[in-house]
Structures are given as C-alpha cells and as structure tokens.
Amino acid sequence: MIIDQEWLLKHLHQENIRIVDCSFSLANAAKGRQEYDKNHIPGAIHFDLEKDLSGEVSEHGGRHPLPPIKEFIDKLEHAGIDENVTVVAYDQGEGAFAARFWWMLTYLGHEKVFVLDGGFSGWKDGNYPVTTEVPVFEKTTFMTKLNHEVFASMEDVRAVAGAVDSQTILIDSREERRYLGLEEPIDKKAGRIPGAINKPWFEGLNAGYYKPADVQRERFNDISPDKQIIVYCGSGVTALPNFLALKAAGFEKVKLYLGSFSDWISYRENEID
Incomplete structure (x- = not known):
C-alpha cells in the first residue's frame, strides 16, 4: 500500500510501472496541474481530484462523488494503466x-497500486530526478x-x-472542532454522524x-480488529489516509463512506450529533 522513495527510484524506468501525480490544492483548483507542469517524477501523468477523480456534484x-466509472476507466486506459502494471500515486506530500487515487483503483479491483511515502516534497528533498516531460502511453484495456x-x-x-x-x-x-460541531467552514451543517469516534x-x-505501523496501532488501540470499520470525512478524500493507516496497522475490515458528511447531511431525515 505504501512504498518508499528508494523503491520507486530503483524501479523508475521499468516498463510495467505507471506513476500518477495527484497534485491538487483545495484552496486553488488550478494549482495541482501547475505544480505538475513545473516538474514531476519522470514518467508521471497527472490526475486531477476534481476533473479526473470526482464526478459532477x-x-x-x-462534494467529491465518484466520476462515471466508464469515463475514469477510459482515462486509466489512455494512461497505459491496466491490471498488469504496478501503479504508484503521489501528491505534493499532503x-x-x-x-484517493489509490482507493479508487483498489475499488476497481487493481491489486498492485501504492502510495509514495512523503510525496513529491519528500522526493525533491531526496534530490531524486524530476522532469517537465509529459509521457504518452499506448492505450490499453x-x-x-x-x-x-x-x-x-x-x-x-x-x-x-x-x-x-x-x-x-x-x-x-476530520479535525476535532469540526467533529464536535464547534465550527464548519465548508458544509451546510455542523456536527457528526451519530456514534462516530474521532481520529x-x-x-x-x-x-x-x-507513521510506523506500531504507532498507528497505538492510535487505534481503542478499536477491536474484529469489527468492521467505516471511515469518513467531509467529502471522502481526507478520510483515506486513515484508511491506509488502519490497513498498515493490521485492520482488515475497512470501508470508505465515499459521500461522507457532505452526503449524510443532504438527507433531511439523517440525524446529526
């Protein structure tokens, strides 16, 4: 699920590797592509959170529903991504x-997709190679x-x-103040889904x-590994580092509530704590 920079550097130019730059800024939707165009890991193609990894609201x-599956798959195919390649996704380090990209490919059944630990900021700190070249791949299925x-x-x-x-x-x-309903800078209602705990x-x-697996296990030491876990956030994006952290800590039964709190509050009958 999570790989380090040294692994990617060693396998960087192998034909069965596909690298996906997921750079994005919630404060400036154009910034992710601008960061990619400035420089990126060699061989990486850009997938934008709102244009490629989300559908119409x-x-x-x-706030970030899934895009039409056929459209997303078409983009994957044009990026040379099929079930036989190993995919590595990164962002600027957030x-x-x-x-999000890792989860979407996992949901589609891809079994060899990873997140680059440290993201692009860590890659640059390591003085590893970067480029402005935009790769072109043969379309696959x-x-x-x-x-x-x-x-x-x-x-x-x-x-x-x-x-x-x-x-x-x-x-x-989400952060504690949003979980407690003390503030809500984005969604129309404040609060949390009844019974949810905050991580x-x-x-x-x-x-x-x-953080290392033992630290993640300590974070979640109040949760039985035998129970089903559903993670959510505001829109189904920032819950996913928790998803990965739970899996790294050894929790097997983890799901994402994709629509998250912004979907929950769109149903008038749903209660809020």
Whole structure:
C-alpha cells in the first residue's frame, strides 16, 4: 500500500510501472496541474481530484462523488494503466489526494497500486530526478472487478449510525472542532454522524510520511480488529489516509463512506450529533 522513495527510484524506468501525480490544492483548483507542469517524477501523468477523480456534484453523493466509472476507466486506459502494471500515486506530500487515487483503483479491483511515502516534497528533498516531460502511453484495456469490501454506502452507514453495541465502528477523520460541531467552514451543517469516534487523519502522518505501523496501532488501540470499520470525512478524500493507516496497522475490515458528511447531511431525515 505504501512504498518508499528508494523503491520507486530503483524501479523508475521499468516498463510495467505507471506513476500518477495527484497534485491538487483545495484552496486553488488550478494549482495541482501547475505544480505538475513545473516538474514531476519522470514518467508521471497527472490526475486531477476534481476533473479526473470526482464526478459532477448533485443533490446527493457529497462534494467529491465518484466520476462515471466508464469515463475514469477510459482515462486509466489512455494512461497505459491496466491490471498488469504496478501503479504508484503521489501528491505534493499532503497524502490525501494520492490516497484517493489509490482507493479508487483498489475499488476497481487493481491489486498492485501504492502510495509514495512523503510525496513529491519528500522526493525533491531526496534530490531524486524530476522532469517537465509529459509521457504518452499506448492505450490499453483495464479489466474491472469491483471490490465492494472497501465501499460503504449511505444506507450502510445509516444502518449502524448511533446503534448500541454495533459491530461496526464509524471513524470521523476530520479535525476535532469540526467533529464536535464547534465550527464548519465548508458544509451546510455542523456536527457528526451519530456514534462516530474521532481520529483526525493528519495524526497518522508526520511531514507527509506515514507513521510506523506500531504507532498507528497505538492510535487505534481503542478499536477491536474484529469489527468492521467505516471511515469518513467531509467529502471522502481526507478520510483515506486513515484508511491506509488502519490497513498498515493490521485492520482488515475497512470501508470508505465515499459521500461522507457532505452526503449524510443532504438527507433531511439523517440525524446529526
């Protein structure tokens, strides 16, 4: 799931490697592509959170719903990505945007996709090679086999929200003040899904690098590994570093509520704590 810079450097020019630059800024939607055009890891192609990794926002589905699957697969195929290549995703070091791409490929059934630890900032700090060249790949065919074990729908969450002695744990990955409903800078309502516990996503990272597995296990030591876990955030992006951290800590049953809190509050009947 997570690889280091030395591994990527060693395998950088192998034909069966595809590298995906997921640089993006929630504050400036154009910045990610600008960063990519400035320089990037050799062989990397850019996937934009809003243009490529999200679909059109509607009444339900949250702020970053999935794009139409066929359209996304077509983009993968034009990037030379099929089930036979190893894919490495990175962002500028935030972790969440690369993790979004990792999760989407995992959901589509790809079994050899990884996130570069430290992101591009770590890569540059290591004085590893960069380029401005935009690669072109021969179109391939991506075979899809949806992995429902990593996906949780709103109905799945509603079935366990606030339940007593539930065998499913809801993890709210947002910062504590948003979890507590003390402030809400983005969504129309403040609060949290009933019964959710708070594990801020950024606490699993240190300057863009994932903390060691034993540290992650300590972060989640109040959760039984036997229980199903559903992670969410505001829009299904920043919950994903928690997803990766949980998997690194040895938790097997982890799902993402893709629509997250922004989808939850779009249903008037859904309660909020």
